[in-house]
Amino acid sequence: MIYAESPALEIVNLRKHYRRIEALRGVDFELGRGECLAFLGPNGAGKTTLIRALAGRTRPTEGTIKVFGHPIDSIGARQALGLVPQDLALYGDLTTRENLMAFGKFHGVPRRELKKRIDWALQWTGLTDRARDLVGGFSGGMKRRVNLACGVLHQPKIILLDEPTVGVDPQSRERIFTMLDQLSDEGASILLTTHHLDEAEQRSDRIVILDQGRVIADGTIDELVLSTVGHSRLVRVRVDRPLTAPVTVPGDGGQRRTVHVGEAGRDLIETRIDDVTVNLGPFLKAVRHGGYVVSDMEVQVPSLHHVFLHLTGNELRD
Numbered sequence: 001m002i003y004a005e006s007p008a009l010e011i012v013n014l015r016k017h018y019r020r021i022e023a024l025r026g027v028d029f030e031l032g033r034g035e036c037l038a039f040l041g042p043n044g045a046g047k048t049t050l051i052r053a054l055a056g057r058t059r060p061t062e063g064t065i066k067v068f069g070h071p072i073d074s075i076g077a078r079q080a081l082g083l084v085p086q087d088l089a090l091y092g093d094l095t096t097r098e099n100l101m102a103f104g105k106f107h108g109v110p111r112r113e114l115k116k117r118i119d120w121a122l123q124w125t126g127l128t129d130r131a132r133d134l135v136g137g138f139s140g141g142m143k144r145r146v147n148l149a150c151g152v153l154h155q156p157k158i159i160l161l162d163e164p165t166v167g168v169d170p171q172s173r174e175r176i177f178t179m180l181d182q183l184s185d186e187g188a189s190i191l192l193t194t195h196h197l198d199e200a201e202q203r204s205d206r207i208v209i210l211d212q213g214r215v216i217a218d219g220t221i222d223e224l225v226l227s228t229v230g231h232s233r234l235v236r237v238r239v240d241r242p243l244t245a246p247v248t249v250p251g252d253g254g255q256r257r258t259v260h261v262g263e264a265g266r267d268l269i270e271t272r273i274d275d276v277t278v279n280l281g282p283f284l285k286a287v288r289h290g291g292y293v294v295s296d297m298e299v300q301v302p303s304l305h306h307v308f309l310h311l312t313g314n315e316l317r318d
């Protein structure tokens with residue numbers, strides 16, 4: 001039974017200790033029904049631990065996980081979840097069809113359904129022609145697709161993916177996301193971890209950022225940009241010669257307020273502009289009036305990349 005009002009996943013105060021390491025330090029968030037949520041974080045943030053806890057592969061030290069309102073250890077919850085692990089969990093000395101058969105049985109797909117599901121999976125992965133080939137000889141991208149199919153053969157309502165596109169080429173990434181879009185369109189709720197920030201930005205409805213075992217941001221890309229780096233564009237202008245003094249340009253508020261940009265001795269001017277459609281022209285005009293010729297220009301739109309570094313810093317974590 002699925003409780004009508006409950007989110008697909010509800011995680012409250014989740015903690016996991018490995019002896020003295022606190023991998024999760026009180027994690028709270030929800031996965032809405034039909035939502036695709038990207039789970040991000042630097043190395044060691046606790047993403048894999050969280051996915052493993054959701055998939056019942058590791059027992060949390062504290063906290064609760066509910067699946068459509070059911071406790072995580074109930075049969076209903078288990079059936080609703082499908083895990084696609086980061087490490088490929090395939091039998092290299094079996095064919096694609098044999099792997100799918102083994103995982104279908106493992107997930108309890110009824111015998112009468114199994115052939116139909118395997119045929120669907122072969123078509124979904126684009127591997128119908130390779131059904132009789134040994135998986136051990138496949139490319140990285142093909143193995144990832146089979147791995148994905150093995151995790152969703154039992155049609156779980158919630159799919160947990162730990163770095164589904166790690167180590168694959170751009171074509172395979174596209175293919176994998178097309179496959180996930182199809183599951184999404186059929187109503188699946190998806191939680192995926194990734195280090196590809198562009199992927200998270202383009203493909204997910206919402207983003208949760210984890211750092212050192214804690215959720216440090218949760219929202220849509222627009223909400224995260226607004227609450228961190230803001231929507232203003234970073235404008236970088238290179239001029240034909242080093243500045244003799246900072247240049248006076250109109251501020252964002254209009255012509256009356258002016259600001260000084262650039263540093264004497266450098267040929268680069270950097271500034272933030274809230275509304276480029278209104279204020280970029282007057283800015284460039286002011287640079288020209290200063291006696292400089294613009295030789296190059298870049299306008300940076302704030303992205304998840306900026307949000308991520310703003311929140312987690314530049315220090316290496318491993």
Ligand SMILES: Nc1ncnc2c1ncn2[C@@H]1O[C@H](COP(=O)(O)OP(=O)(O)OP(=O)(O)O)[C@@H](O)[C@H]1O
Pocket residue numbers: 018021022023041042043044045046047048049050
């Ligand atoms: N089985 C384990 N035993 C001891 N410590 C562990 C174990 N698994 C993870 N950890 C530690 O818990 C912390 C979180 O690790 P986890 O693998 O969950 O991070 P992650 O965000 O998935 O990192 P990555 O992006 O590198 O995969 C790390 O400090 C890690 O060393």
